[in-house]
Amino acid sequence: MSSASNTVYEEWKLELPSIPPRSTLYSLEPIGIGMPEVECLTSYITRLAEAHCVYPGILMYNLVGPFLQHSSVSQGSRESMAVGQARHTESFNGTAQKRAGAAVYALECLTLQGSLRFLTLLTWEGAFPAHKLLRQTRAWCPACLEEWRRTGQVIYEPLLWTLQVVTRCVRHQCELCVTCPHPECKRSAPWLAWKSRPGHCPICRGWLGMAVHAEDGGDEAEMAWQQWVTEQLGKLFALAPTVEAPPPRTRIHEVLRHALQHMGPERPGRHKEFARSLGVVRATYSTWLSRQIIPPLETLLSICARWNISLYECLFEDVSALVLHAELGVSGPLKNKHQKNGNGSWGTPQIREALEAMVANDEFPPPSLGAVARRLGCYRASLLQHHKEVCNALTKRYQAYLQTKKQTDLQHYCEEVRQAARHIASQGVRPNANQLGKVLKKPGILRSSEIREAWKEVLREFDSHL
Numbered sequence: 001m002s003s004a005s006n007t008v009y010e011e012w013k014l015e016l017p018s019i020p021p022r023s024t025l026y027s028l029e030p031i032g033i034g035m036p037e038v039e040c041l042t043s044y045i046t047r048l049a050e051a052h053c054v055y056p057g058i059l060m061y062n063l064v065g066p067f068l069q070h071s072s073v074s075q076g077s078r079e080s081m082a083v084g085q086a087r088h089t090e091s092f093n094g095t096a097q098k099r100a101g102a103a104v105y106a107l108e109c110l111t112l113q114g115s116l117r118f119l120t121l122l123t124w125e126g127a128f129p130a131h132k133l134l135r136q137t138r139a140w141c142p143a144c145l146e147e148w149r150r151t152g153q154v155i156y157e158p159l160l161w162t163l164q165v166v167t168r169c170v171r172h173q174c175e176l177c178v179t180c181p182h183p184e185c186k187r188s189a190p191w192l193a194w195k196s197r198p199g200h201c202p203i204c205r206g207w208l209g210m211a212v213h214a215e216d217g218g219d220e221a222e223m224a225w226q227q228w229v230t231e232q233l234g235k236l237f238a239l240a241p242t243v244e245a246p247p248p249r250t251r252i253h254e255v256l257r258h259a260l261q262h263m264g265p266e267r268p269g270r271h272k273e274f275a276r277s278l279g280v281v282r283a284t285y286s287t288w289l290s291r292q293i294i295p296p297l298e299t300l301l302s303i304c305a306r307w308n309i310s311l312y313e314c315l316f317e318d319v320s321a322l323v324l325h326a327e328l329g330v331s332g333p334l335k336n337k338h339q340k341n342g343n344g345s346w347g348t349p350q351i352r353e354a355l356e357a358m359v360a361n362d363e364f365p366p367p368s369l370g371a372v373a374r375r376l377g378c379y380r381a382s383l384l385q386h387h388k389e390v391c392n393a394l395t396k397r398y399q400a401y402l403q404t405k406k407q408t409d410l411q412h413y414c415e416e417v418r419q420a421a422r423h424i425a426s427q428g429v430r431p432n433a434n435q436l437g438k439v440l441k442k443p444g445i446l447r448s449s450e451i452r453e454a455w456k457e458v459l460r461e462f463d464s465h466l
């Protein structure tokens with residue numbers, strides 16, 4: 001026999017190769033997990049919808065909603081996943097299990113991406129009360145958007161922009177925008193609209209980015225405060241994936257009690273003194289100590305700044321090891337801002353000058369007294385108590401602006417209704433509320449008697465031509 005008959009042939013493996021699990025939706029990777037600039041959930045949903053060439057409204061209503069409806073695990077419902085103008089879509093990025101938790105669960109199942117909860121504030125449910133936490137309408141830095149588009153990066157919205165306490169982009173030193181820059185639109189938009197697209201206005205479809213020059217001579221104290229706030233929150237967002245036990249609701253109370261002990265033994269006026277050192281009135285502070293409520297995020301940050309500790313330390317450090325500034329309330333990274341205003345000294349000439357400067361400048365739209373108080377890092381009531389006249393002047397200007405705006409909006413809506421009704425009438429149909437509701441941007445405006453009058457005007461025209 002020849003040696004050729006002993007040739008050894010290649011062995012074939014007949015079992016199937018291992019195939020990783022398939023996801024229902026494209027397994028789009030979220031941006032910035034473990035980084036301060038992490039994306040928010042509504043931004044992820046918008047990008048996910050774009051990747052499938054459908055509107056986010058369709059994705060949420062036809063896929064995510066029904067998925068939850070048929071799932072026995074989650075609390076959410078089909079209705080809670082619906083998006084639109086009046087549906088408070090900011091809560092998709094928030095701390096509520098019903099909205100953010102349910103959406104995260106459904107989207108994690110559908111995309112097989114396992115870390116979508118870090119695109120929301122779910123980790124901070126016990127630390128951040130919902131009150132004054134999220135912006136109801138979308139905010140963005142036009143310079144960031146423009147830069148990302150110019151350099152070919154992915155367009156998205158960071159979780160930081162969703163918070164009320166963040167008002168500026170510290171990279172570009174500019175204020176976040178809240179209304180569409182296109183003159184024919186000028187509208188604000190929800191975080192997730194039916195037709196949301198990354199970086200675009202969902203109403204006029206216009207691009208929202210533009211180059212912005214840093215504001216020279218802007219409010220330095222405000223900028224320093226924003227810088228600090230952004231650092232504190234960014235650090236927290238970056239660490240979220242490594243947090244094993246999120247801070248419980250009792251944490252802030254423990255820290256407050258620890259700080260109170262720093263004030264020395266019980267004596268008359270101790271609580272009042274402590275409340276003042278936190279920059280709040282006694283009644284507010286009492287509700288915190290009685291564990292009924294916890295301070296809103298902005299107040300918590302302000303307290304950390306006064307104590308010269310980071311937000312991370314406040315939430316995670318061993319309470320007994322927390323080193324608070326010896327003279328509570330007299331320091332912090334924001335020396336200028338908080339020292340000037342610390343100990344409740346809102347009656348100073350510097351504050352009066354700042355207020356008078358605001359009355360004198362022609363900022364448009366003019367700020368409300370509440371907004372002015374926030375800028376100065378104090379409370380509206382304190383300003384009113386010490387600077388009544390100048391506060392009245394600010395309030396008067398703001399109310400005059402609101403009045404004018406109301407009139408302009410009314411005229412605008414009347415015109416919109418007239419045009420919509422005439423358009424329906426031009427097709428030979430008598431325009432009723434149902435048809436108008438389908439074409440109007442805000443169907444609710446038909447409840448106003450002035451606006452109904454504009455509609456009736458068209459009805460009379462229509463009837464007279466019959």
Ligand SMILES: [Zn+2]
Pocket residue numbers: 141142143144145169170171172173
């Ligand atoms: Zn920016």
Ligand SMILES: [Zn+2]
Pocket residue numbers: 180181182185186187201202203204205206
């Ligand atoms: Zn627009």
